Amino acid sequence: MSRRDVLQANARFYSAFGGSDAEAMEALWARRASVACIHPGGPVLRHREEIVASWRSIFAAGGVHVRCVQPEVFLNGQTALVTCFEFVGEHVLLASNLFVQEDGEWKMVHHHAAATAARPAAAPEQASRAIH
Amino acid sequence: MSRRDVLQANARFYSAFGGSDAEAMEALWARRASVACIHPGGPVLRHREEIVASWRSIFAAGGVHVRCVQPEVFLNGQTALVTCFEFVGEHVLLASNLFVQEDGEWKMVHHHAAATAARPAAAPEQASRAIH
Numbered sequence: 001m002s003r004r005d006v007l008q009a010n011a012r013f014y015s016a017f018g019g020s021d022a023e024a025m026e027a028l029w030a031r032r033a034s035v036a037c038i039h040p041g042g043p044v045l046r047h048r049e050e051i052v053a054s055w056r057s058i059f060a061a062g063g064v065h066v067r068c069v070q071p072e073v074f075l076n077g078q079t080a081l082v083t084c085f086e087f088v089g090e091h092v093l094l095a096s097n098l099f100v101q102e103d104g105e106w107k108m109v110h111h112h113a114a115a116t117a118a119r120p121a122a123a124p125e126q127a128s129r130a131i132h
Numbered sequence: 133m134s135r136r137d138v139l140q141a142n143a144r145f146y147s148a149f150g151g152s153d154a155e156a157m158e159a160l161w162a163r164r165a166s167v168a169c170i171h172p173g174g175p176v177l178r179h180r181e182e183i184v185a186s187w188r189s190i191f192a193a194g195g196v197h198v199r200c201v202q203p204e205v206f207l208n209g210q211t212a213l214v215t216c217f218e219f220v221g222e223h224v225l226l227a228s229n230l231f232v233q234e235d236g237e238w239k240m241v242h243h244h245a246a247a248t249a250a251r252p253a254a255a256p257e258q259a260s261r262a263i264h
Contacts, residue, residue: 034206036215038226043250044204044215072176074166074242076232079211081242083168083176094170096228096244100208110206110213112228114246118175 003073006080009099009106010071017055020063025055030107033100038112040093064088068095070120080106085120086113094118135205138212141231141238142203149187152195157187162239165232170244172225196220200227202252212238217252218245226250 009028016024029035029048037051038044039058045051058064071084078101086093098110141160148156161167161180169183170176171190177183190196203216210233218225230242 033208034213036204036206036213036228038215038228038248041247041249043248044226046204046206072168072178074168074178076165076241077210079208079232081166081168081230083170094176094244094246096168096170096242098213098230100211109208110228112226112244112246114226114244114248115173116170116175116246117173 003075003080006073006075006082006099006106007071009080009108010068010073010082010084010097013097013108013111014066014068017064018066020059022052022056022059025059026052028108030100030102030109032102033107033109035108036110036112038114040113040115085116085118092116092119135207135212138205138207138214138231138238139203141212141240142200142205142214142216142229145229145240145243146198146200149196150198152191154184154188154191157191158184160240162232162234162241164234165239165241167240168242168244170246172245172247217248217250224248224251 013028035048036044036046045054067087069085069087071082074081080099082097084095086095093113094116095113099106100109145160167180168178177186199219201217201219203214206213212231214229216227218227225245226248227245231238232241
């Protein structure tokens with residue numbers, strides 16, 4: 001279970017999130033581990049059912065065009081934290097996404113996203129993309 | 133390593149934070165694990181030295197009167213997440229604090245605090261405290 005696997009799990013999360021894919025989102029969250037979720041400005045959601053329902057509500061309300069930028073992995077054995085920027089229209093947020101291994105896969109146990117004044121460092125390829 | 137041990141580690145964090153105790157704060161952060169820290173509105177700090185320096189700067193600037201309210205533990209084996217409200221003057225934030233075990237103690241590997249519109253549920257003893 002490498003750093004790349006973690007990044008792929010994080011990418012699946014943003015694919016489900018941005019694609020309003022409730023089934024994929026539900027599959028991403030751990031089934032046995034303790035889970036929590038803090039949507040921007042919102043309270044702590046603390047049960048799998050409650051968390052999955054919150055995503056279904058977001059998707060039912062039209063979903064969110066979200067783009068994950070500059071994900072970084074902090075790997076500690078069986079636990080992996082990913083921090084990344086979330087671009088949502090003109091809003092920029094920072095997210096902490098926490099994963100643990102369950103049945104040989106990285107599953108989400110925590111998502112905390114909140115507004116930030118920080119901005120991603122301009123990577124060379126990003127600068128290049130902006131020009132073309 | 134019980135839930136109570138995790139809460140004690142979290143309490144030590146807020147004691148060091150509110151007391152502007154740089155030594156205690158430094159001792160709390162993991163030495164070998166990957167660490168990250170997101171102060172409210174700020175960027176991702178990603179090395180122990182950088183994180184400890186950020187706390188020293190906060191303390192040198194006069195510190196912060198912070199009160200941890202309604203901590204909740206999400207325990208997953210060797211990893212423990214604590215969510216809690218932070219009361220700072222009139223500001224209310226939500227924090228995700230992540231701990232791992234190192235040398236038989238819970239050490240901090242991540243702190244992400246951000247403003248929230250949520251408020252703690254009024255527990256009976258809190259209501260009672262507010263009255264007296």
